[in-house]
Amino acid sequence: MIITTGGKTDEETVLYAYSLADKYNALYVDRSKRSIETLKRHYNQDVVVASRSGTIIHPLSQKEPIHFHPNMAMVRAKRILGGRSDPFIETAGLQSGMHVLDCTMGLASDSLIASLAVGDAGRVTALESNPLLHLAVSEGLKRFHTQHAEIRKAMTRIEALHTPHHEFLQMQKDNSFDIIYFDPMFTETVETSDAMQIIHAQTDKSDLSLDTITEARRVARERIVMKDHWQSSRFHDLGFFQERRPSSLFHYGYINIDLSK
Template sequence: MIVTTGGRTDQQTIMHARSLSEKYNFPYINRSKQSICKLKERYQQDIITVSRKGIAIHPLTQEEPLTFHPNMAMVRAKRMLNGETDPFIETAGIAPGMSVLDCTMGLAADSIIASLATGREGRVTALEADPLLHLLAAEVLQAFTTPNQKINEAMDRIETINAEHHEFLESQTDDSYDIIYFDPMFSEIIDNANAIRNIHHQTRQSGLRPETITEARRVARRRVVLKDHWKSPKFMELGFIQLKRKTSLFHYGYIDVQD
């Protein structure tokens, strides 16, 4: 991985790129008017560009860059602040002060909503196995601001970790989190025409296994939640109660683990 600037740059973006390089221990390369294709050809590395528009990741094996703007999360957050219910929060039973582990952060849409629901006294930890997606989501969560301070604070409170969820769960003590959440579909919408394909191409997260759910039940105090396609066999295979939603392609399921 190398870090550079966008095609048009200024001192501020150069400083930002250098800071990102130091933070993640990736080499910084002067752009020197070279194209992304030329940089890929020369260095044979994934490339992070920093510009006035934000951060973009250019995987070595893909033509389209990965970018992120939390559009859908903002729509959901505003609805919640207006008193509307959110299916994820409702299914998980998330309330102020709870702790939530999002095992499949992707681009953090559900993590943002969970943080908004848990409030200042709560705790949201989000895992992402792919280092590119983790970097992109973590940096946008820190840098993105909205006119709504509650949403800004919700994004700031999220702790992101570059980790594979099964290994992370194995390292946790019993009853470490109130709610544990899985979204293996990575269905967030990002600023790419082929967003879902890009996310699936990038992810290194292992598929859900029965032993992972066993670990999740041990680590959860209240409930384990799964989001998947409505036709997915995993709800039944893994022991989730599926909540059917006639107007949605994605359903939620849950397992209560309270004594």
């Protein structure tokens, strides 16, 4: 990938672009009034545009740019802060101080909700195998502006790592995380948000395997949670108890490691 800035920029953003190039081992390129398409054709690489609020990713393989925005997660977060329940928090049994591993970060919607639930005393680690998504979301979590202080703190608490979840799980000690979470790509066709449609080409299409769940059983202390289409066979095939939610296209399922729960 190459790192550049917007058409109009300032010294702070240029310095940020340089720091991104160093951090992600990429080439910094002066914009020089060139269009994104011109840069794509000239360098034949993905183009990352640095801005004060994070980054905008222009993949070589698609026209639509990728950028971080919490979208529906903000709506959920505000509901939670207003005292309302959230099905993910309820199914996972999230509590203050817990350590959570989100194996499929994507746009970090559920990572944000988990971070709100576990608070300052907890920890959320989010894994993303795609380098472009990881860059866009990890930088966005650090720089996204919101007037809601608790949501802002929850974003900055998330540790986003660029790594495949199966390999990461293999390297962890037994009982390393309280909750392990999976949100694999649905095998059924559903209508999704514009943001999800844009990142679809970058998401991991590999199926969730029994080997991965076996590793997760070893690494989890309390519970493994999965979100999937309500008709998905994964719940049965992988050993999850499916919590059915009338009128919802997706359900949560769980595997208890701590049998007292």
